Amino acid sequence: xxxxxxxxxxxxxxxxxxxxxxxxxxxxxxxxxxxxxxxxxxxxxxxxxxxxxxxxxxxxxxxxxxxxxxxxxxxxxxxxxxxxxxxxxxxxxxxxxxxxxxxxxxxxxxxxxxxxxxxxxxxxxxxxxxxxxxxxxxxxxxxxxxxxxxxxxxxxxxxxxxxxxxxxxxxxxxxxxxxxxxxxxxxxxxxxxxxxxxxxxxxxxxxxxxxxxxxxxxxxxxxxxxxxxxxxxxxxxxxxxxxxxxxxxxxxxxxxxxxxxxxxxxxxxxxxxxxxxxxxxxxxxxxxxxxxxxxxxxxxxxxxxxxxxxxxxxxxxxxxxxxxxxxxxxxxxxxxxxxxxxxxxxxxxxxxxxxxxxxxxxxxxxxxx
Amino acid sequence: xxxxxxxxxxxxxxxxxxxxxxxxxxxxxxxxxxxxxxxxxxxxxxxxxxxxxxxxxxxxxxxxxxxxxxxxxxxxxxxxxxxxxxxxxxxxxxxxxxxxxxxxxxxxxxxxxxxxxxxxxxxxxxxxxxxxxxxxxxxxxxxxxxxxxxxxxxxxxxxxxxxxxxxxxxxxxxxxxxxxxxxxxxxxxxxxxxxxxxxxxxxxxxxxxxxxxxxxxxxxxxxxxxxxxxxxxxxxxxxxxxxxxxxxxxxxxxxxxxxxxxxxx
Ligand SMILES: Nc1ncnc2c1ncn2[C@@H]1O[C@H](COP(=O)(O)OP(=O)(O)O)[C@@H](O)[C@H]1O
Ligand SMILES: [Mg+2]
Numbered sequence: 001x002x003x004x005x006x007x008x009x010x011x012x013x014x015x016x017x018x019x020x021x022x023x024x025x026x027x028x029x030x031x032x033x034x035x036x037x038x039x040x041x042x043x044x045x046x047x048x049x050x051x052x053x054x055x056x057x058x059x060x061x062x063x064x065x066x067x068x069x070x071x072x073x074x075x076x077x078x079x080x081x082x083x084x085x086x087x088x089x090x091x092x093x094x095x096x097x098x099x100x101x102x103x104x105x106x107x108x109x110x111x112x113x114x115x116x117x118x119x120x121x122x123x124x125x126x127x128x129x130x131x132x133x134x135x136x137x138x139x140x141x142x143x144x145x146x147x148x149x150x151x152x153x154x155x156x157x158x159x160x161x162x163x164x165x166x167x168x169x170x171x172x173x174x175x176x177x178x179x180x181x182x183x184x185x186x187x188x189x190x191x192x193x194x195x196x197x198x199x200x201x202x203x204x205x206x207x208x209x210x211x212x213x214x215x216x217x218x219x220x221x222x223x224x225x226x227x228x229x230x231x232x233x234x235x236x237x238x239x240x241x242x243x244x245x246x247x248x249x250x251x252x253x254x255x256x257x258x259x260x261x262x263x264x265x266x267x268x269x270x271x272x273x274x275x276x277x278x279x280x281x282x283x284x285x286x287x288x289x290x291x292x293x294x295x296x297x298x299x300x301x302x303x304x305x306x307x308x309x310x311x312x313x314x315x316x317x318x319x320x321x322x323x324x325x326x327x328x329x330x331x332x333x334x335x336x337x338x339x340x341x342x343x344x345x346x347x348x349x350x351x352x353x354x355x356x357x358x359x360x361x362x363x364x365x366x367x368x369x
Numbered sequence: 370x371x372x373x374x375x376x377x378x379x380x381x382x383x384x385x386x387x388x389x390x391x392x393x394x395x396x397x398x399x400x401x402x403x404x405x406x407x408x409x410x411x412x413x414x415x416x417x418x419x420x421x422x423x424x425x426x427x428x429x430x431x432x433x434x435x436x437x438x439x440x441x442x443x444x445x446x447x448x449x450x451x452x453x454x455x456x457x458x459x460x461x462x463x464x465x466x467x468x469x470x471x472x473x474x475x476x477x478x479x480x481x482x483x484x485x486x487x488x489x490x491x492x493x494x495x496x497x498x499x500x501x502x503x504x505x506x507x508x509x510x511x512x513x514x515x516x517x518x519x520x521x522x523x524x525x526x527x528x529x530x531x532x533x534x535x536x537x538x539x540x541x542x543x544x545x546x547x548x549x550x551x552x553x554x555x556x557x558x559x560x561x562x563x564x565x566x567x568x569x570x571x572x573x574x575x576x577x578x579x580x581x582x583x584x585x586x587x588x589x590x591x592x593x594x595x596x597x598x599x600x601x602x603x604x605x606x607x608x609x610x611x612x613x614x615x616x617x618x619x620x621x622x623x624x625x626x627x628x629x630x631x632x633x634x
Binding site: 263266268275283288291365367 | 440442461465468469471472473475477479480481482483492493496497525527541542545
């Protein structure tokens with residue numbers, strides 16, 4: 001007490017610790033959950049709701065669920081029957097990819113995962129090269145691994161591809177292609193050259209104006225009609241092109257938003273220093289514009305990732321498609337819920353990771369302005 | 370450069386105008402319009418090497434537009450602008466050549482916020498002048514010392530005060546080793562206590578013999594360093610004179626009115 005009442009000269013008062021009631025668990029509870037009477041009531045209601053809601057779900061999904069067995073006779077039907085997922089697991093992951101070739105897919109996963117983890121090692125040098133490898137080198141390696149037909153690997157035709165593997169292929173191609181294409185389209189749309197601008201506007205507005213389902217449908221049904229007799233494009237490639245154009249149009253608009261948000265002074269300062277158009281864009285404008293729109297970019301990626309499920313429409317069996325196929329198998333009728341919960345969980349893991357990664361990036365790139 | 374020792378123009382001269390070795394910037398009958406609006410009207414201006422010129426005039430009189438034409442941030446529609454013996458036309462090569470020899474300071478600094486102070490300073494030397502990184506950093510450090518903030522080199526612009534940012538902007542321009550420096554009201558966005566630190570650096574720069582064109586209303590600065598003060602109004606150069614003459618013996622009514630307005634508070 002005596003210390004508090006002691007007087008100090010201006011600017012000489014020592015720092016005191018914060019009062020106990022504003023820190024620690026009690027402080028946190030008070031500040032966030034019980035700050036006002038309405039706040040306290042809401043807290044209690046929410047807690048009751050969770051108590052009512054969560055135990056039955058846990059019971060269904062874990063405690064009363066069936067885990068062991070090989071056939072539907074092993075399902076007690078008191079809770080979820082994960083035997084269904086277990087039996088169909090390989091198809092859900094790889095589609096009808098030949099069993100003895102599945103190591104090729106897993107090898108690609110391992111390479112990508114290793115490179116991805118290296119990107120996160122703090123202070124590691126050469127990260128730009130790893131990034132470049134992931135964007136350029138890896139797709140080439142993956143292509144030869146997946147398709148085969150060279151280096152002594154037997155060919156695996158794309159109709160055999162499916163499950164989560166197919167989902168990842170389509171969304172990875174869409175994601176990797178849509179960012180550079182979207183950037184070029186956005187720059188083109190803001191260009192001073194009327195023809196370039198008109199072309200970009202037309203492209204963007206066309207692909208943005210049609211639903212993805214239509215795009216996929218046109219790609220698989222109408223596109224072949226325009227091709228000369230005998231020439232045949234792989235169905236997967238047609239779907240990939242459709243997804244690429246579609247998502248790059250969305251990406252272009254996201255990037256344009258970032259370009260427009262930058263003050264004119266940034267362009268002028270770069271020009272005044274003698275940077276030409278591409279150096280100005282690459283070194284000054286795009287790094288800032290892209291950083292501004294990271295949430296929008298990741299949003300587009302997540303949207304694209306989930307939209308890939310639409311390829312079912314043209315007879316490609318992705319993760320969701322495979323689950324549906326399994327659910328219509330006469331031996332396994334009535335297990336759709338388990339299937340959908342499992343797919344939802346799978347999609348959620350990927351989308352949530354993307355969202356966390358974008359937050360990590362935003363924090364890392366923040367330079368205090 | 371295109372002259373032989375007798376002072377006669379060589380036939381290989383890039384422009385048919387007689388441009389002496391001593392001239393840094395030459396503007397002949399320059400006009401500019403924004404749509405219907407005639408911003409610059411028949412501007413004639415010769416700036417010799419090493420000359421320091423202050424441009425003043427009421428807001429909207431075309432001062433910014435004038436100096437922005439010199440590094441082609443704005444395009445003129447009529448007349449001729451020759452900078453460092455290169456005529457500014459639509460030719461992108463010429464524009465880039467001129468821009469690397471002409472530095473510019475802006476009212477709002479326009480530092481690149483995603484780069485550190487050091488990276489701001491070395492960006493153009495590395496990518497435009499193709500200077501090795503180590504050399505560019507060494508040069509940048511000497512300029513940062515000259516503007517008295519070497520200790521901030523690893524910070525980001527967002528962490529600096531306005532006065533510090535403007536000094537970094539000066540260092541960034543100097544790193545390109547420009548022959549001419551343009552200033553567009555470099556102190557008018559600063560808090561009063563920071564104006565002096567930036568003006569100090571500019572005076573220092575003037576004393577080193579840099580060719581400078583400076584839009585500013587800091588009349589103390591004009592008196593101290595300018596060889597010539599130019600008064601603009603309505604897109605025209607109304608009057609130009611040495612600082613002492615200009616301030617004590619203005620010729621036109623408009624100049625008198627303007628001076629009475631800015632000197633009265
Ligand atoms: N991009 C532009 N488009 C149309 N009018 C402009 C543009 N920039 C400047 N102006 C006009 O040109 C005139 C001169 O502008 P400026 O050179 O910035 O004047 P100062 O720098 O002397 O205040 C002003 O009336 C301004 O409104
Ligand atoms: Mg101005």
